[in-house]
Amino acid sequence: MDTTRVSSTAFDGTPHxxxxxxxxxxxxxxxxxxxxxxxxxxxxxxxxxxxAVVHAGTGIELTCRLDVDADPAKLEIEVDDHHPTRKILEAEPAPDSTRTSGRGLALAGMLADAWGVTYTRTAKRVWVRMELADGYDAHEATPAPPRTAPxxxxxxxxxxxxxxxxxxxxNPEAEELLGWRAxxxxxxxLEKLVDWRGHGPYALSLADTLDLGRWRGEARxxxxxxxxxxxxxSHLRTKGQRCSIWMVVAREHGYLLTPPLRREAGRRIMxxxxxxxxxxELLDTIAQIVQMSSGGDAAYVLLAAxxxxxxxxxxxxxxTAGLVGVLAPGVFGAERRTPTMIEDLLAVDVELAQQLNARSLACAPLLVNGEPAGYxxxxxxxxxxxxxxxxxxxxHIAGQVAGPVxxxxxxxQDRAHRGRLSFLAExxxxxxxxxxxxxxxxLTAQLVVPKIATWAAVYLTDLAGMTRLSHVWHSEERHNSDLRKSLPAIPRxxxxxxxxxxxPETVLSFPLATQGRSYGALVIGRAEPTLPLEVADLxxxxxxLVALNLHTALLYARQATTSRVLQRSLLPMRVxxxxxxxxxxxxxxxxEGTDVGGDFYDLFTVADHWCFALGDVCGCGPExxxxxxxxxxxxxLLAKEHYTVADIFDRLNHALLEEGEEGRFLSLLCGELTPLPQGGALCTIASAGHPPPLLLRPDGRVEAMAAPQLLLGIExxxxxxVETFELAPEEVLLCVTDxxxxxxxxxxxxDDGDGLAALxxxxxGLSAHAVAERVRHAVDTFAEEPSQDDVALMVIKASAALHREGAPSPGLRSAGSGATRATREGDGFSATEPPHEVRP
Incomplete structure (x- = not known):
């Protein structure tokens, strides 16, 4: 029996x-x-x-040959390249020579028993021979005979x-095996004769497999x-004609063509x-090599978490199934340090069998310092x-890759940690x-697409526990509509x-939960069948982070609703x-988002006259x-009880002082309007530290109509x-805050240089509404920056027309309320134009 052993491989002529x-x-x-x-x-x-790399730069073939029958037994190592034009120099250059070519082969003379160079028309072969020491047991290196096949x-x-x-x-054997005549x-x-099935994003197509130098595995x-x-x-591609040669046997005879897994896959992985x-990509390729070399349906690389x-x-x-995160403990435990083979996983761990969609399982730990770092x-x-x-x-493979992996x-992990921090900061x-x-x-959906997923959907759960589809986003926006239709709008x-x-994508769901409450879920679709641990952690x-923001948004919405209801109660519902x-x-x-500040206004009726008020509280916020x-x-309340304007000021002053808060002062402009038979109204007014009201006469003159008095809440x-004046027809009274x-x-x-009076x-000749709009516009455009103070102004204009008692009179028209008119009986005075309320 020939006991010569030969193993060879080929490399590109690169520095690697x-x-x-x-x-x-x-x-x-x-x-x-x-x-x-x-x-x-x-x-x-x-x-x-x-x-060979330095002097040829072409593809290189390396062959190891062991001849145990020789006397003595010998090991030969041969390196072939495809550039024979440059000869190897002998290994005895002059001592003072500065040449570098050929120097390395001096080692051959020192370490090998023999070496040489063989030239052919197309190649150059450099070889070395090492004789095995006495006492070498040739039987230990002799391959065992193959198993008997049927x-x-x-x-x-x-x-x-x-x-x-x-x-x-x-050949005829292929005809016997597959039934097709030559x-x-x-x-x-060949693709018409092969049912080629690739799984996962890294699976090779048939064309890619035919382009490989060597490949072995199962097919149909x-x-x-x-x-x-x-x-x-067993596939082999020739180098010259680029033909692919397949040796094909029935699956039950596959062991005849299968080399030991550790020899074939181990070399490729190393x-x-x-x-x-x-x-x-390295881990995916390792998994692919192991899967193809072992003949399993799937292969995984597990890492510790x-x-x-x-x-x-x-x-x-x-x-592979759509796996994410950490597998259930049991088969893969930190205490397991030896290989494991399970013939029927369903009888050992039902949950793991369902996760992996598998019945048979074989695994080996990646031991680092005696502890499993993965499988x-x-x-x-x-x-x-x-x-x-x-x-x-x-x-054997696990022992080779454990340390490098x-x-x-x-x-x-260090790079992913920095990337995760950057992503989460963004x-x-x-x-x-x-x-x-x-x-x-x-925003959440667009954060993960397309960086992490092909598409994403966000479900939100409200306070009542109702869950609904809120937003979908696809890497190709034209699919957004179809994606939304394919997902349940309200999960049952x-x-x-x-x-x-x-x-086509693997669908994974992640809960949006914090502080023991669920706010929905993030659902993603990925082309890859598995999710790396670092991405799962991210x-x-x-x-x-999203759940915390949803929690904050919920609290903010609840607080804003409460604040809005309370704030609305501080303003009159209608004028x-x-x-x-x-x-x-x-x-x-x-x-921003404020309905009520420190300024306020009111306009209401009391018996046969009207009351108005415009005030400004020192400070801002809830206080x-x-x-x-x-x-x-x-x-x-005091006006409805028929208190005079002076009495209202006096009572309100005492009420503010009784509150006991220092610095809570109030400026207030308050007045009464009593209709006059000839038109217009009699105005009784008082100003407590408030900007004086301005009266616009029909001829364009402007006068200040109330002297300022002490602020309320001080003494x-x-x-x-109070002061009294007559608001004649066509005259306009303008009241503003600071x-x-x-x-x-x-x-x-x-208001520098009586700027407001000039305005x-x-x-x-303008209506009350037009006057209010002009003043508001002047305030808005006076500076580029928005105002930092509350703005409130009230415009009252007396009409020129008289109506008989009982005649219908126009009512109020407020902004957005439409042009409705109301009749007030018993007063005999009506407006030629309905009053307006201008809101922001």
Missing amino acids: APAHARRFVRQVLGEWQLTHLAEDAVLLTSELVTN VETLHVGVVVADRDGLVQSW DQAIGRP MRHSDGSLLPVYV DLLDQDMPFA DGGNRFGVAAGAGA IVVTAAQPGRFDDELTVSLQ QRERLAE AGELLAGVHDDELIAA TALDEVSWPVG LADLCR APMPGLESAVVYEPAG AAAVTGLARHAVR AGARFY GVTERRNGDRLL LSGCR
């Missing part, structure tokens, strides 16, 4: 080739039980390959396809009777570790698919200050129990109609609003007096 070669030789010598030669052999290999049913079909995938050769198969595309080929026959394929590729006590899916290949896992849908040999191979994982800044739950939902079950529509952090007079009011509190409510309601013994007179633009105030004088 020496590293690949060193790993390959170390692996081969370990399998041949020649580890005592490994150091010298690896050093020689490195020098030979480096020399030869009565064995057919080894040989199929050759060209670079385009067209069948060029079909004339039927030759010329057909079409029999001539139309059935699909499970087969095992080559990967020398390449500079993203960590996630939560301090190393539990393990989550970091990568998957094959028929390599292979699964199959049918029970009893794996044997103990597979677990040994998996453990852990180092890469730690580096990736999300927090974007969501900060947003108190609208609909806007929060829209809990969000963690909803059966999401099956589509989404969990994002969902907590009383005044026959014979028309009125207009402008009220603009400072501050000022409380004084506003006290003042407005006190004025109205208990203060006495107040938000108008003290409107600032740099160092200038609006009013230009309003001759």
Whole structure:
């Protein structure tokens, strides 16, 4: 029996080739039980390959050959390149020579028993020979005979396809196995004869597989009777003509073509570790190699999470389920340090079997310093698919990759941590200050698409526990409408129990919960079948951040509603109609989202006359609003009890002092309007520290009509007096707060140089509503910056027409209330134009 052992591989002529070669030789010598030669052999290999890269730069073929029948037994290492024009220099340059070419082969003379160079027309081969020491047991390195196969049913079909995938050769064994005659198969595309199934985003297509140098694995080929026959394929691509050669046997004979998993997959995985590729891609490729080499339906790489006590899916290949986060403990535990093979997972862990959609499972731990840092896992849908040999191979691979994967994982965790902090900081800044739950939902969906998911949907749960679909967002906006239709608008079950529509993406749901309450869920669709742990952690952090913002928005909405109801109670619901007079009011509190500030107004009827009030409380916020409510309601109540204006001031002054809050002063302008038979009204007015009212005469003159008195809430013994004047027809009375007179633009105030009086004088002939609008516009445009003070103004204009007693008189028309008219009986005075209330 020929006991010569040969193992070869090929590399591109790149700077990475020496590293690949060193790993390959170390692996081969370990399998041949020649580890005592490994150091010298690896050093020689490195020098030979480096020399070929430097001097040839072409593709390189490396061959290790062990001849145990020779006397003595010998190991040869050969390096072939495809650039024979440059000869290797001998290893004896002059001592003072500065030449560098050929120097490395001096090692061959020192470490090898023999070395040489062989030239052909197309290639150059440099080889070294190492004789094995005495006492070497050749039987230990002799391969064991293969397992006996049921030869009565064995057919080894040989199929050759060209670079385009067209069948060029079909041997009789392939005809016996698959039923197709050679004339039927030759010329057909190989893809028509193969039912090729790839799973996951990293699965290879048939065209990609044909382009590989070597590949082995399970597939299904079409029999001539139309059935699909499970087969095992050993694929080899020739270098010259680029043909693909397939050796095909029935699946039950696959072991005849299958090399030990640890030799084939282990070498490919170790080559990967020398390449500079993203960590996630590295794990996915490892999973793909293990899945294809083991013949399992799916393969996973699990990594430790939560301090190393539990393990989550970091990568998957094959028929993987939509897995996310951490798997249930049990089979994968921190105490398990040996390979495991489970023939029927359903009998051991029902939940895990459902999660993995598998019955057979084999796994091996990634041991780092004696502790499991993860697992390599292979699964199959049918029970009893794996044997103990597979677990040994998996453990061999796990031992090779554990250290490098852990180092890469730690580096990736550091990068992911920085990226997660940056992403969450961006999300927090974007969501900060947003108190609208609909806007929060829209921002959340757009944060994860397309960075993390292909599409996203946000469900919101209100205080009553009703859940509804709030917002959807797809990476291709034209699919937004279809996406919304495919998702339940109002789920009939809990969000963690909803059966999401099956589509090309894997659908995952994350709860939006904080402080023990659910505010909805974030649902995403991803093209990838699994979700890496780092992405799962990022989404969990994002969902907590969104839930906190939804909680804040809910509290803000509740507080805003309460505040709005209370604030509305501080303003009159409507302004009383005044026959014979028309009125207009402008009220603009400072501050966003504020309905009431420190300024207030009121206009109401008492018996046969009307009362009006305009005030300004010192300060702002809820405290000022409380004084506003006290003042407005006190004025109205005292006036209804027929107190005079002076008495109202006196009582309100005492009430403010009794409140006991220092600095809560109040400026107040209050007056009574009594209709006169000839038209107009008699005005009785008093001003407590308030800007004086201005009277616009028909000829354009403007006069201040009330002298300022002491502010209310300062002195208990203060006495107040009233002044009386007649508001004649066509005359306009303008009452404002200091938000108008003290409107600032740099160092200038609006009322500097009697600016407000000049403004009013230009309003001759205008209606009360038009006067109010002109003053409001002047205040708004006086400076570019918005006003920092409340603005309130009231305009009252006497009508020129007289109506007989009992005649219908126009009523009030307020902004937005329409042109309705009301009749007030018993007064005989009516307005020629209904009064107006101007609101912001």
